[in-house]
Amino acid sequence: MTESNPSPHRSAPVDHSATIKASLKRRYRAERRFRWYGRAAIAFGLAAVLVLFVDIISKGHGAFKTTHIAVPIHYDLDSLGIDSINDNQQLALANWDALFKSGMRQLLPEASGRSQRRELYRLISNGAGYDLKDRLQANPQLVGQRERIWLLADDDIDTYFKSLRDGEPYTARVSDQQIAWIDQLYASGDIATRWNRNFFTRGDSREPEQAGIWGAVMGSLFTLVITFALSFPIGVAAAIYLEEFAPRNRFTDFIEININNLAAVPSIIFGLLGLAIFINFFQVPRSIPLLGGLVLTLMTLPTIIITSRAAIKAVPPSIREAALGMGASKHQMVLHHVLPLAMPGMLTGAIIGMAQALGETAPLLMIGMVAFIVDIPGGFSDPATVLPVQIFLWADSPERAFVEKTSAAIMVLLAFLIAMNTTAVWIRKRLERRW
Incomplete structure (x- = not known):
């Protein structure tokens, strides 16, 4: 037999290992750059927050x-x-x-x-x-x-x-x-x-040395009580109906889309709504915690509904199936099984919504809670202001002594907001269940 010769047109195999290694090096460098971009962004954010806190504390500690x-x-x-x-x-x-x-x-x-x-x-x-x-x-x-x-x-x-x-x-x-x-x-x-001591025990004053935040703190407290008493039960009930009982049709889809859109509406729009409905139509007196609570209820309802629905969705379907399989009605299944398991998430969303309401100023300015109030409010119908509006008023005052009052009031407001958000995180970690 004659030995066959290799074809003159067949080329030798090409070694692609160098190209692959170069490509991998580029990928690894890109990943490292991306990680460093993320770290730089976090560092920049933390530095900005640190500068803000240092500036506020340096200006406000004297108050x-x-x-x-x-x-x-x-x-x-x-x-x-x-x-x-x-x-x-x-x-x-x-x-x-x-x-x-x-x-x-x-x-x-x-x-x-x-x-x-x-x-x-x-x-x-x-x-x-x-x-x-x-x-x-x-x-x-x-x-x-x-x-x-x-x-x-x-x-x-x-x-x-x-x-x-x-x-x-x-x-x-x-x-x-x-x-x-x-x-x-x-x-x-x-x-x-x-x-x-006067800073924590007195109301507002034209004189900086006599001005305090207690009137604004009590006004914020009364306003948040009204907001929570209205927004939490209404928001939870709406979330339960939309998630468990409402039929899936165009009407409910339209409601869900509008709830999501309302969560992104600027807060001043709710102030205009409160001005048109509660003041002009229902003749509710201006600058009282009841009116402020009604307006903030409209603003926080979308947030509470969305977070409550997310908490209900997180309950496994097996819980519902087991309850129905044991003979419970759908009403009993929701109230006795789904709602207790979803309640930690609902409370977390409610606290976050209250923290958002506590820091709002624009809607309350529209309904007259920017008034100069000296007396400490004693109820929901007494003239009052809230802490963010008090900060706004002091920041607009010409006296130099109000600068440290403004920064000190911001420190108190931040302390409340941090405490509320910390409570929300603690409730979620303490009561949530992993499935």
């Missing part, structure tokens, strides 16, 4: 302390111009400012002349007289007695004294004479920063 001046007070009825502290009419007309003015003249006797004394009296907040009135009414045994009491300093003095201690004195709104008196008081230990 938790305020400047006080130790003033000798003589509770003399003759100085007040009254005969008895049991007569409410006399108390209302009494010259309460005379008490601290007399004490300031005793504290700094070198102040002479009307102009110097006016500057001297401006070291103390103009609400000090009311504080002395409240103290004397609460302690009538102080009549005729003397005591050294720490009185709230004026906001300009507070700003200067705090900036002085920080090494950058702000002297724009204090006179040279007042600066000299402050130095003298500091040397004698009669001026100091103390815990600002």
Whole structure:
């Protein structure tokens, strides 16, 4: 037999290993770059949040302390111009400012002349007289007695004294004479920063040193109570009906699409809706927690319905089949088996919706909750404002002392939001079941 020769047209096998290795290297480099892009994005986000928090805390921490001046007070009825502290009419007309003015003249006797004394009296907040009135009414045994009491300093003095201690004195709104008196008081230990209890116990005020957040906190509380009492049962009931009982047709599809769309509608639109329906049509008074709760209910309902439906869908079909197989009706199956298992997810969605409502400002501005409210609200029908609107009002105020008040109120609001979201995560981790 003759040996066959290989065909002259057949080429030798090509080695593609180098090409494959190069391609794999490009893929690996692309994956590493993608991971680094993700890490850089996370780092940038964390850095932005850190800068925000540092800026807010650096501006707002000073609001938790305020400047006080130790003033000798003589509770003399003759100085007040009254005969008895049991007569409410006399108390209302009494010259309460005379008490601290007399004490300031005793504290700094070198102040002479009307102009110097006016500057001297401006070291103390103009609400000090009311504080002395409240103290004397609460302690009538102080009549005729003397005591050294720490009185709230004026906001300009507070700003200067705090900036002085920080090494950058702000002297724009204090006179040279007042600066000299402050130095003298500091040397004698009669001026100091103390815990600002008024910030947590009082309502709003035109004077920064007297302003507090308690009125806004109570307004937010009453508003959220109304919002939760209405939105949670309505949202859960709507989710149960749409997920378990509603027929699948074009009408229910139309409802579901609109619920999803409402979740993305700007919040100010709900404010306009509340203005048109609740105020103009139903004549609900402006700036009350009841009205704010109704408007925020409309805003949070889509969120609660969507999260509640997701929680119901997460319940395995075997639970439903087992309940029906044991003879339970569909109504019993939903109430006794599906709803308890879906409740953790529903509560989580409700808390997230409440946190969203707590931070809303635009819809409440449209219904008049931007009013200046001094008194602490005592119920759902009392005039009130909420914490985000209070922050908005303070941020628009010209006084420099309101800057730290604004930042401190933001810190309080962030603390509430973080607490609510942490609670939602804890409920989900604590009560959820894995199937």
